Amino acid sequence: MLIDVLPEYGVYALILALALSLLQAVVPLIGAWQRRPLWMAFAQPMAWGQCLFLSLAFVALALGFLFNDFSVDYVANNSNSALPWYYRLCAVWGSHEGSMLLWSLLLSLWGLLVSIFSRSLPRDMLARVLGILGIISSGFLLFILLTSNPFTRTLPAAPSEGADLNPLLQDPGLIVHPPMLYMGYVGFSVAFAFAMAALLGGRLDAAWTRWARPWTTVAWAFLSLGIALGSWWAYYELGWGGWWFWDPVENASLMPWLVGTALMHSLAATEKRGTFKSWTVLLAICTFSLSLLGTFLVRSGVLTSVHSFASDPSRGIFILALLGLTVGGALLVFALRAPQVKSPVSFGWLSRDAFLLFNNIILLVMAITVLLGTLYPLILSSLGLGSISVGPPYFNALFVPLATVLCLFMGLGPLSRWKRMPKGELIKRCALGALVALVVGIGAPLMVGERPWHVSVALGLVLALWVAMTSLRDVAASLGRHGLKGPARFSRSHYGMVLGHLGLAVSIVGITLVSNYHVERNVRLNVGQAVEVGGYRFKMTNLADVPGPNYQATRATLQVTRDGALIDLMHPEKRFYTARRQALTETALDAGLTRDLYVALGEELDNGDWALRVQVKPFVRWIWLGGVLMALGGGLAVWDKRYRRPIRRLGEKPS
Known part of the structure; x- marks a missing residue:
C-alpha cells in the first residue's frame, strides 16, 4: 500500500528540497554578483520547487499520523489510535522533529510568497533576497536530515500502539498557536534577507525599506498573535491561572517581538525620512538572530520548560553553529558595508524622528534585560559556578520602569512632527x-x-x-x-x-x-459544601467519573451564585491519560469581558474532599x-495602497 512507503517518499522529498535550497542559495547570488540574468532567474523556480517538496514531505508525515503508522518513531512517540483524528493531525508539530519540518515548510512558503509578490523588484535584488532565504533554508533542512529526521522507522519490530500525544498539547490551542508563532519567527527571515540583500547590493535607500516594511509588519502581526495565543493557552491549560511567568521559552518569543517592534518603527523612519539606515539594518539582523536564539533555547535541552521540545545536545550544537555562522556572517557584511552608508538627514530632539529613536533604544534595552535574565543562569551553570533561578522579581523590577518610559515616548510620537517641532x-x-x-x-x-x-x-x-x-x-x-x-x-x-x-x-x-x-483561594470541598471567593459563592453539587476518548476523568460540578442569583454551572475535571499514565487538570472558566471565574480541580484528599483553586480575575481577557487588536493593526497597515505600487516607483519620495 502507498501508506507503507510514504515515510521513504517523505525523506526523498526532504532531500530534493535540500538540493533545491542549495541551488537557490548559490546560483542566484553568484548571478547577482557577476550580473548573469539566467543565473539570477534560478531563484524563483528553486523557491517554488523547494516549497512543493516540503509540502509533500509534510503531507506524508500528516498521513502517517492520520493512519496510525507506528512504524515511524515520531508517530509512535506522539500519537495513539485512541487519540481524536484532529489531535493526531496537529500532533504533526507537537514535538521537535515535526515542529522543525513545519518551520522549514513555513520558511519555504515565505520564500514562495516573496517570489510571487516581489516580481517587480530589480532582478538582482530579488535574486539576493531569495538566495539568502535559500541559505537559511539549507541550514534548517540539513539540521532536519542529520539530527531530526521525522521519518525514522522502527523496523521490523514496529509497536502496535503509540505512546500518545503529550496531554498538555491535547488542546485546541495547539492547532493554531505553534503555526502562528512560527510564522512570526520565520517571517523575520524575510526582513533579514532584504536587509542583507540591500547591504550586498549597496542599496540602502527608500526602495528596500518600502519592500521590507510590509513583510516585517506581517511577521510582527503573526508573532503578536502567536504570543497572545500562547499566553491564553498557558492561562487555562496549565491549571495555575497565570498568563505570563517569565518562563525561558516565553522569553524566547518576547525578545524577537521587542526588537521586531523597534525594527518596524525604524523602517517607517527610514522610508519616510531616510534616517537610521544602518540602525535599521542592524535591527533586522538582531531580530532574526533572536528568532534563531529562541530556536536554540527551545530545542537544545539547555533549559527545562513545559514549552521546550528537545533534550539532545547534538541538536543544540548544530543550531548554535548555524546561529554563529548566520549572525557572524551577517555582522561581518554589516561591518564592511555599513560605514559606507551616510544618513545626512538631521532632526531636532523634539521630533517624531527623535521619539522613534528613543523608543527603539528602550525596546532594545528591554530585550537585552530579558536576554540577560534568561541566559545568565545557563552561563553560570555551564561554567560550574552554581545554579540560580532568575524569576519574576528580577524581570518586573527592570521591565516595568522601562515599559513606563516607553509608553510616555510612544504617546509623544504621534503628536509630534517629523524633523523638528x-x-x-x-x-x-x-x-x-x-x-x-x-x-x-x-x-x-x-x-x-x-x-x-x-x-x-x-x-x-x-x-x-x-x-x-x-x-x-x-x-x-x-x-x-x-x-x-x-x-x-x-x-x-x-x-x-x-x-x-x-x-x-x-x-x-x-x-x-x-x-x-x-482574588485567589486554595480550598478543599466535598459534595454539598460551598466557599465564597471575591463576592461569588461556589458550591460543589456533584462529582462523577466521565470517560473520554483516551482518558478517564473525575468531573466536579460547581454551582456559582452571586447575591442569590445563579451565575453559572462550572465543570472542572481531573483527567488521567491511560497511554501516558499522566494526570492533568482541566480547568473550568466562566468568561466575561470584565472578569473571569476560574476553577481548577486538584488532588483528592482525605474524607472524600478535593483540593480546588478558585480565582476571580478581573479584566484578564x-x-x-x-x-x-495589535495583530489586526499590523494587518491593516500592510493593506495600505502604497505597498501595491509597482517597483519602478520606489525611487520616488514616500508620501
Whole structure:
C-alpha cells in the first residue's frame, strides 16, 4: 500500500528540497554578483520547487499520523489510535522533529510568497533576497536530515500502539498557536534577507525599506498573535491561572517581538525620512538572530520548560553553529558595508524622528534585560559556578520602569512632527490627553470603591489612557474639522498604527487590573459544601467519573451564585491519560469581558474532599484582546495602497 512507503517518499522529498535550497542559495547570488540574468532567474523556480517538496514531505508525515503508522518513531512517540483524528493531525508539530519540518515548510512558503509578490523588484535584488532565504533554508533542512529526521522507522519490530500525544498539547490551542508563532519567527527571515540583500547590493535607500516594511509588519502581526495565543493557552491549560511567568521559552518569543517592534518603527523612519539606515539594518539582523536564539533555547535541552521540545545536545550544537555562522556572517557584511552608508538627514530632539529613536533604544534595552535574565543562569551553570533561578522579581523590577518610559515616548510620537517641532506646540498638543489620562486614571479606581486604591493601578491606567488618547488625537481633530469626511483623509497605515497602539493600551489595562485586583483561594470541598471567593459563592453539587476518548476523568460540578442569583454551572475535571499514565487538570472558566471565574480541580484528599483553586480575575481577557487588536493593526497597515505600487516607483519620495 502507498501508506507503507510514504515515510521513504517523505525523506526523498526532504532531500530534493535540500538540493533545491542549495541551488537557490548559490546560483542566484553568484548571478547577482557577476550580473548573469539566467543565473539570477534560478531563484524563483528553486523557491517554488523547494516549497512543493516540503509540502509533500509534510503531507506524508500528516498521513502517517492520520493512519496510525507506528512504524515511524515520531508517530509512535506522539500519537495513539485512541487519540481524536484532529489531535493526531496537529500532533504533526507537537514535538521537535515535526515542529522543525513545519518551520522549514513555513520558511519555504515565505520564500514562495516573496517570489510571487516581489516580481517587480530589480532582478538582482530579488535574486539576493531569495538566495539568502535559500541559505537559511539549507541550514534548517540539513539540521532536519542529520539530527531530526521525522521519518525514522522502527523496523521490523514496529509497536502496535503509540505512546500518545503529550496531554498538555491535547488542546485546541495547539492547532493554531505553534503555526502562528512560527510564522512570526520565520517571517523575520524575510526582513533579514532584504536587509542583507540591500547591504550586498549597496542599496540602502527608500526602495528596500518600502519592500521590507510590509513583510516585517506581517511577521510582527503573526508573532503578536502567536504570543497572545500562547499566553491564553498557558492561562487555562496549565491549571495555575497565570498568563505570563517569565518562563525561558516565553522569553524566547518576547525578545524577537521587542526588537521586531523597534525594527518596524525604524523602517517607517527610514522610508519616510531616510534616517537610521544602518540602525535599521542592524535591527533586522538582531531580530532574526533572536528568532534563531529562541530556536536554540527551545530545542537544545539547555533549559527545562513545559514549552521546550528537545533534550539532545547534538541538536543544540548544530543550531548554535548555524546561529554563529548566520549572525557572524551577517555582522561581518554589516561591518564592511555599513560605514559606507551616510544618513545626512538631521532632526531636532523634539521630533517624531527623535521619539522613534528613543523608543527603539528602550525596546532594545528591554530585550537585552530579558536576554540577560534568561541566559545568565545557563552561563553560570555551564561554567560550574552554581545554579540560580532568575524569576519574576528580577524581570518586573527592570521591565516595568522601562515599559513606563516607553509608553510616555510612544504617546509623544504621534503628536509630534517629523524633523523638528516647536516646544510650545508640542506641549499644547499634549495638554488635553495628559489631563484626561491623569484625571481618569487616578480617579477611576477611587470611583469603583470595591477594592483599595493602588499607585500601580493608577499608573497603569494613566499610561493606557495616555497611549490611547494620543493615538486617536489626529483622527478626532480631523473629525471635528471636516466632519465624517475627515477620517477618510488618513491612510490605512495610519489606522493600523492607531489600532496597534490601542491594542497595547487595552493590554496594559488588563495586565494592570488582573495583577493588582485578582482574588485567589486554595480550598478543599466535598459534595454539598460551598466557599465564597471575591463576592461569588461556589458550591460543589456533584462529582462523577466521565470517560473520554483516551482518558478517564473525575468531573466536579460547581454551582456559582452571586447575591442569590445563579451565575453559572462550572465543570472542572481531573483527567488521567491511560497511554501516558499522566494526570492533568482541566480547568473550568466562566468568561466575561470584565472578569473571569476560574476553577481548577486538584488532588483528592482525605474524607472524600478535593483540593480546588478558585480565582476571580478581573479584566484578564483584555490582555489577549489587546494582542488581537495589535495583530489586526499590523494587518491593516500592510493593506495600505502604497505597498501595491509597482517597483519602478520606489525611487520616488514616500508620501
